[in-house]
Amino acid sequence: xxxxxxxxxxxxxxxxxxxxxxxxxxxxxxxxxxxxxxxxxxxxxxxxxxxxxxxxxxxxxxxxxxxxxxxxxxxxxxxxxxxxxxxxxxxxxxxxxxxxxxxxxxxxxxxx
Amino acid sequence: xxxxxxxxxxxxxxxxxxxxxxxxxxxxxxxxxxxxxxxxxxxxxxxxxxxxxxxxxxxxxxxxxxxxxxxxxxxxxxxxxxxxxxxxxxxxxxxxxxxxxxxxxxxxx
Numbered sequence: 001x002x003x004x005x006x007x008x009x010x011x012x013x014x015x016x017x018x019x020x021x022x023x024x025x026x027x028x029x030x031x032x033x034x035x036x037x038x039x040x041x042x043x044x045x046x047x048x049x050x051x052x053x054x055x056x057x058x059x060x061x062x063x064x065x066x067x068x069x070x071x072x073x074x075x076x077x078x079x080x081x082x083x084x085x086x087x088x089x090x091x092x093x094x095x096x097x098x099x100x101x102x103x104x105x106x107x108x109x110x111x112x
Numbered sequence: 113x114x115x116x117x118x119x120x121x122x123x124x125x126x127x128x129x130x131x132x133x134x135x136x137x138x139x140x141x142x143x144x145x146x147x148x149x150x151x152x153x154x155x156x157x158x159x160x161x162x163x164x165x166x167x168x169x170x171x172x173x174x175x176x177x178x179x180x181x182x183x184x185x186x187x188x189x190x191x192x193x194x195x196x197x198x199x200x201x202x203x204x205x206x207x208x209x210x211x212x213x214x215x216x217x218x219x220x221x
Contacts, residue, residue, distance in 0.1 A: 033209065042118075042200050042211035043155065056208050091154060099143055099204040103154040 002026070004104035006092050012110045013082045021077045021107045025094030032075050033101060034067055035091040043091055049075060061086075082111045116141075116201055118212035126220050131188040133215035135201035143203055144177055144184040149214070150197040158186075193219050 005024045013019050025032050031050055035043035036059075045059040051072035060067070064083075069075040079086055089108050093101040116137050125131050135144065143162045147155035159168055161177035161184060168175045174187045188195055196219050202211040 031207065040213070042202070042213045043209075045208050045210065048207045050207065056206070058208070093155075099145055099160055099209075100157045101145075101155075101209070102157065103147075105154050 004092055004094050004102050006090075006104040006107050008107060009105060010108050010110075012112065014112055015082060015084060017082050017111075018078065018080045019082055019109065021079075021090050021092075021109070023075045023077070023092030023094075023104060025073065025075070025092070026102055027073075029094035029096055029102070030072075031095040032069055033093045033095070034075070034077050035093065036061075037089045037091055037106070039088075046077070046090075079109075082109075084111050087111045115139075116144075116203055116210055116212040118201060118215055120215055121213065122216050122218075124218045124220065125191050127193060128190050131191050131195070131217055133186050133199050133201075133217075135184045135186075135212055137182050137203070140181045141184075141203045142181075142205060145202045145204065145209075146175060146184075146186055147200045147202065147211075148197050149200065153197075155200060188217075191217070191219050193221055195219055 007022045033048050034046040037043045047057040047067045049069045064080045066078045089106040091106045093103045095101045145160045146158040149155045165179045166177040172189045176185045198214040198216045200211050200214040202209050
């Protein structure tokens with residue numbers, strides 16, 4: 001079956017622009033996670049949803065970052081007024097009830 | 113919060129040699145997961161361990177969870193070129209996952 005998909009795969013933004021990153025999880029997966037991965041590092045937790053409820057957003061770096069999952073399926077990570085330090089790969093993962101996470105291919109964001 | 117540290121950061125082996133990566137935490141972990149990320153790819157789930165002293169095998173891969181549940185290891189026997197990539201350990205607590213920075217394995221044919 002289809003895995004987790006993310007779009008766009010690559011995004012170049014000028015400093016100060018807003019961006020929206022989309023994640024389509026595996027159908028039926030209750031949990032959805034967003035991570036930020038810098039080059040040479042492990043994924044850093046940003047936020048976690050269970051269905052439409054955002055249960056933990058402690059990893060969001062600033063109030064410029066906002067995530068939503070209004071119908072408990074597709075999720076969007078929005079970054080307002082992008083800064084150069086926001087450049088990274090943004091990974092989305094979904095999970096059934098266990099801790100096994102299925103990662104999407106990621107969106108590589110470059111802020112110029 | 114919980115943190116996991118991985119060593120070594122890089123490992124270069126000759127094909128056929130064994131490889132081990134270690135994951136350590138200062139706090140007791142409720143679980144440990146291992147993922148593999150190929151160059152240019154995304155993390156792919158390998159296994160989860162939850163019991164003290166647990167050992168699981170997948171073909172040439174052996175995973176261990178320490179008795180105190182503060183460390184874990186992944187051992188690959190007789191590496192192959194298909195084993196190249198970065199191996200991450202991670203742990204989940206109340207939905208929040210924490211990952212190490214991974215061990216990058218390169219294999220010389």
